[in-house]
Amino acid sequence: MSAAPAPERAVEVKALRKAFRSRAGKGHQSVVAVDNVDFTVRKGELVVLLGPSGCGKTTLLRSIAGLEKPDSGEVAIGGRTVFSLTAGIYVPPEDRRIGMMFQSYALWPHMTVYQNVAYPLVSVKGVTREAVRAKVQDVLAGLGVAGLDHRYPGELSGGQQQRVALARALVGSPSLLLFDEPLSNVDAKVRRRLRAQLRELKQQTNFAGVYVTHDQEEAMELADTLAVMEHGKIRQVASSEEVYNRPASVYVADFVGEINLWAAAIESVDERAAVVSTQFARLTIGGVANSVRPGTKGWLVIRPERVNVVPVGSVVSYAVAYRSRGKVLDSIYFGARCEIRVDIGGTEVMAWLSDDDPGRTYPAQGDEVDVLLAEESFQWLCE
CATH class of the missing domain: 3.40.50.300 (P-loop containing nucleotide triphosphate hydrolases)
Known part of the structure; x- marks a missing residue:
């Protein structure tokens, strides 16, 4: 044919x-x-x-x-x-x-x-x-x-x-x-x-x-x-x-959109996932080719809409690669979304929370929250 x-x-x-x-x-x-x-x-x-x-x-x-x-x-x-x-x-x-x-x-x-x-x-x-x-x-x-x-x-x-x-x-x-x-x-x-x-x-x-x-x-x-x-x-x-x-x-x-960007290095990698070290945590992430060798340096990218910010101790129904307590630095409501910046141990994380629930309340500046990052949310980019 x-x-x-x-x-x-x-x-x-x-x-x-x-x-x-x-x-x-x-x-x-x-x-x-x-x-x-x-x-x-x-x-x-x-x-x-x-x-x-x-x-x-x-x-x-x-x-x-x-x-x-x-x-x-x-x-x-x-x-x-x-x-x-x-x-x-x-x-x-x-x-x-x-x-x-x-x-x-x-x-x-x-x-x-x-x-x-x-x-x-x-x-x-x-x-x-x-x-x-x-x-x-x-x-x-x-x-x-x-x-x-x-x-x-x-x-x-x-x-x-x-x-x-x-x-x-x-x-x-x-x-x-x-x-x-x-x-x-x-x-x-x-x-x-x-x-x-x-x-x-x-x-x-x-x-x-x-x-x-x-x-x-x-x-x-x-x-x-x-x-x-x-x-x-x-x-x-x-x-x-x-x-x-x-x-x-x-x-x-x-350039295309907003990102959270962290320097990282590969600790180990297999067909399913990779373990990477960053300035604030060790993370297990997907989407890394198993040809990448341990010790390889690069960058972790995560879009702010893929970062979740929840009240302290909240239970979620999905697999979480990283969870940490943080303090809200800023919270700005844009109508379709709320943009939140959170400090987790000296590292700033930006999250966009969509306004899909009319009764939803958003954290305010100074609130303590939990920051959740799902395993499939990351993008690994080599240097």
Whole structure:
């Protein structure tokens, strides 16, 4: 029985490198923004580039778009090479068949919705005025903004502006959509609503795209595949769930969500579990490969929502790897959860307790509590 064919690639990036010359300090130094990056985007897939400011995600996006010329490597869009230093290929942005959405949506305020959306088609040879109108009306209707074609951008809501910007990006039937932090300029509640709308649009149109953001929540909500960047390199490429639950490094674990992090060393390991020593306790944990040797140093990671804080002496129904008395340093109620910091013998532990019981009371600052850590809650990461 033959294997199923691999999904066609919308984007393929190979060994891409881009450096900028810096005038800071004495002389000229090179700052590497994109450092030998490889990644692919399949047709119908939205890959989100996530990382802090200065990690290279926007430079990588601009290199795919043709707005930056890389120093080396290759970029192919829809199977067509659009940049290759060795082959001497550079296809300008307007010929790459891409659509792009910017932070501000970049809708021209003096143009109507129709004029904004039609703009990518007006200079295309062989496309009649009637064909342009039909295409614009079709894409506006598909995105739920039909009937707004005579309005100006200033007369639209944020969600409507987003859909118009996406309509303009889609109208030319691009091979790829690129998003440069398009939701960063709106408040949190509007941003959540626009993310939901963008997910709906993705389901409707099944576009392939690359989306840049520094917002972890936004990235995890939108991504089919998440690519976490640091210092010009991609540190992990996986689903949002895998990145969160099985981070490839301490950097990824710490950047994507909140963590408790403790230095640790392996004392013993077998097929079932490992015994590790930390600054505050010896713990038995799962999820450690039995190829890891005793004496190996690394880190224990546990997410705060997997730490339980209970009244002193409470009985629980699950296996506990560690239990200790502690004192509450701080307790902050956020509505959906209560964030608690507890001191256990000089080690601070952060816990998130969900507000799933309307009658639940939370410990206050200064209270004594028991901190419980389940065996399966830990993630072991080598140094």
